[in-house]
Amino acid sequence: MSMNERKLKILQAIIRDFVDTAEPVGSRTLSKKFDLGVSPATIRNEMSDLEDMGFLTHPHTSAGRVPSEKAYRLYVNELMNKKDLTDDQKNAIAHELYDNVTELDQTIEHAAHILSKITNLTAFAMTPNEELETIKFIQFLPVDENTVVLMIVSENGKVQNNAVRVSFEYDDEMLRILSKSMTFDYKGKTISEALTGDIITSFKSDIEAMNGLTSSLMPNFMKTLEKMLDANLYMDGLTNIFNIPEYNDLDRAKMFMELINKKEDFKKKLISRDDGMIITIGTENQDEDMNDVSLITATYRVDGKLVGKLGVIGPTRMRYDNVTSVIDFITDNLSKTFKLTGGDGQDDDEPDDKY
Amino acid sequence: MSMNERKLKILQAIIRDFVDTAEPVGSRTLSKKFDLGVSPATIRNEMSDLEDMGFLTHPHTSAGRVPSEKAYRLYVNELMNKKDLTDDQKNAIAHELYDNVTELDQTIEHAAHILSKITNLTAFAMTPNEELETIKFIQFLPVDENTVVLMIVSENGKVQNNAVRVSFEYDDEMLRILSKSMTFDYKGKTISEALTGDIITSFKSDIEAMNGLTSSLMPNFMKTLEKMLDANLYMDGLTNIFNIPEYNDLDRAKMFMELINKKEDFKKKLISRDDGMIITIGTENQDEDMNDVSLITATYRVDGKLVGKLGVIGPTRMRYDNVTSVIDFITDNLSKTFKLTGGDGQDDDEPDDKY
DNA sequence: GTTAGCACTCGGGATAAAAGAGTGCTAACA
DNA sequence: TGTTAGCACTCTTTTATCCCGAGTGCTAAC
Structure with a gap:
């Protein structure tokens, strides 16, 4: 008992019919609907073989056959012909x-x-x-005395932002420095790289001077990166x-x-x-x-x-x-x-x- | 036949039971489950009245009663007592x-x-x-020669942005002027007001000089406002x-x-x-x-x-x-x-x- | 190897009967 | 006069039974 042309043809017909009707398909219906050139009895024998080979299953003895997952797999791999759309x-x-x-x-x-x-x-x-998306620039913008907007723009023009509450007293100049320094550090890095976090901070002295500010901004920076990735x-x-x-x-x-x-x-x-x-x-x-x-x-x-x-x-x-x-x-x-x-x-x- | 204390009590019991069980409730079950102090027969009479008054319905003759919408309305308005959570x-x-x-x-x-x-x-x-939200500032940021990021920040720190493709050749200075001028015009306005669009543009001469730029940015500005509203x-x-x-x-x-x-x-x-x-x-x-x-x-x-x-x-x-x-x-x-x-x-x- | 024939299987639909929950009415009761 | 027990009646739901039809699997003939 081995696979042959006729078995494939029958299997294909069964799949086509079952996909259309959702009803188990029997040998007689099959021979009526499809021109297979053989009698229902022959089809029955082949179907029985196909079942033994694992391509068909039987809901119960007196029902028609249903394609198994193995049958669909075969169909997808070998039997199906993709049609071009009109x-x-x-x-x-x-x-x-x-x-x-x-x-x-x-x-x-x-x-x-x-x-x-x-x-x-x-x-x-x-x-x-956006894992492979690269960062173009990072900017911090003042909103009011305890809110800063953080904005990250990618090379592709994708933007992600976040309003951050800060308790640290800041001035616009600080934000400008921070924006510049972080852009310098992160520009050209992918978002994944930025998230892993082993990026060396330059302008250390500048940054350290406003430690209170950065410490409230950095967690939000990471969160914003994650959002961007999502x-x-x-x-x-x-x-x-x-x-x-x-x-x-x-x-x-x-x-x-x-x-x-x-x-x-x-x-x-x-x-x-x-x-x-x-x-x-x-x-x-x-x-x-x-x-x-x-x-x-x-x-x-x-x-x-x-x-x-x-x-x-x-x-x-x-x-x-x-x-x-x-x-x-x-x-x-x-x-x-x-x-x-x-x-x-x-x-x-x-x-x-x-x- | 008018509403009285007992009818209300029975109606309430019916609603409670039906809400719990989803089954039409009969007189006997009711008298067993709730201590109403009267016999099923009395309950039956009252139920019949309540049905005539439109508070109960009958799926079919030999079934129990089901509360009508009118009953729920009464319950919500008068009968129900909100319990404080623990x-x-x-x-x-x-x-x-x-x-x-x-x-x-x-x-x-x-x-x-x-x-x-x-x-x-x-x-x-x-x-x-966000209809009543007021605009705090508007900013245009350069990304590359044909992409500009438009950003609108509200008084509450809500941010909305959009990457805009522009065909007009621009420089950073233009964007700065535009940001400033638009912020001047729109600051303090609600988003609804901004969308209706009868805001008088100041700095006319500045703006007109870069007409090509503004004409590609304005539709996006409106779209961004709408997004913000959503x-x-x-x-x-x-x-x-x-x-x-x-x-x-x-x-x-x-x-x-x-x-x-x-x-x-x-x-x-x-x-x-x-x-x-x-x-x-x-x-x-x-x-x-x-x-x-x-x-x-x-x-x-x-x-x-x-x-x-x-x-x-x-x-x-x-x-x-x-x-x-x-x-x-x-x-x-x-x-x-x-x-x-x-x-x-x-x-x-x-x-x-x-x- | 293929096919016709036929007994057998099994699910599903139809029908009927029985069970159960509930009503509405009547008559008795307090 | 309001309340209650009793009971016949109604209607759905459940269970049981039967029958039909589609389909199989086997056998024997072609």
Whole structure:
């Protein structure tokens, strides 16, 4: 008993049918719906073999067959052919992606929206991880006698700020010195480097003179760096799960909702995934709470350097071919768009596929 | 047939029981659980009267009675007695509210978290509406030859910024002039005033000289003001609804999820509500999609001036007494905390109930 | 190796009966 | 006259039973 052309064809047909209908598929239905050139009995024999090989399972003796995770894996790796989107679809996506939008964050939010709309799944998109972003300058600005605004600007024009309460009596000159000295120290360093903190402080004597001030500012500086590092995660189509037969069960629907509503946890899961298009099916997911869903993530690039992620989460029974095609198109499109602009998305150059 | 003491007592008992059990309550159960001093038969007669008066309904002839919206309204207005929280509860709340937190936004987020945790409902909290916030200064900072960072700082130390792409060739001096002139024009104005835009520009000649620069900066200035105005809405306990028997029905659960996942719409609904503790029960809610939930909102004050909102959304069958007590405590606590600090929450003075 | 035929399996839907909770009415009681 | 016990009646919920249909697996013939 070994894999052959016919078995593959039958397996493919079973997966296609099951993905469409969510019903276990039997030999007779299969032979009627697909032109396989053999009788139901033959299909039955092959199905039995496929089951022995671990590609199919049986909810109960008198039911049809259901593809196993192993089958989906085979399908994703070998059987599925990604289809190119039609020009209409491409235009619609590009249009919605950039419609009335000038900022990266908003574009990413739109990406999640579109992706969920097209796939009817729960989609997400994350702004770039700024680990490799370099600091351009640091500035402290006076607000009132006990408030200072701390501002960090990155090479890409990303800004993060924080209003800091200080008890130390300061004057504008101190802030200017501090701004200058810290910019000198940190300019060109990545945010990660800045956070690890082994940066040698120059202008020591200047700084020490206002020790009280720096001691209240430094913790906030670190906090602001962390905020800068933090990626935004946008999700859309959270209630799509209710339309999926597998989740007609309240407990499962609840579990799913809890999973995707823990946004911080989910973000961590996404960040820890490898770059490129990654598909994890059911128990292939490390986390137990994702053992009955499939997660697809892909990366887009900003300036060919920083990476953001987007993708979908849904039942293992999903149209992997369609979904991956759409994700491919969107990530390509985003990467092209953010190639020239340095990350704020306010691009005067049209991306290749825009309109 | 008119309302009397005994009817009220019975109605109250019915509401208490139904809120606890979610089951229609019958005369016998009622007389067993509550010491009403009369027999089930008498209770039956009174219940029948209460039904005629519109306070009770009947799912079907042979079922117990269920309180109507009118009953809840009466309960909320007259029958319910807010209980003070125990000191333990108060401490627990205050502790969680300020634990390791220095920023207003985070405190507000914690407030939503706590509120949902205690009430087992979906809770939300919104940062203050900044309409009345006044501008302190405006600053443009150079990033590179075609990027300028625009920063607006409010009197309270709130900061909003935006990286703007400019095609006009500028130098640092221009930005300094522009910053100065705009600060002169806008300082002391509220954000709303700034947005309506009938502010007379001084330094006309200076500005006109760099028309190309200002024309690309002004739209972004407005956009940044709008961003500053926009309140953040935090929600927590979104999946609590699954634990509520009324929502053991997938369609209802889905409707609820859709309602609270449209965050922008929900924010608008919250903003449009009056100040103070507002309870709207079922069809008292204007929106049709909230006709079978109750919404409770309350306001907290920052500096006695700005107001933020928080509250819960859940089934009309909820423990109005407990929920309102907790909300009362949290809003009072927040208002006290933000009285002295000017809104960033980094307060050295302990609020009354802290720890 | 493929296919037709057939007995067998099992879940799901339909139907019926029984159980249970509660009402509403009547008549007796204080 | 208000209160209460008693009881028939109502209606949902639960349980049991049956039957149908889709599908399998095996056997024997092609």
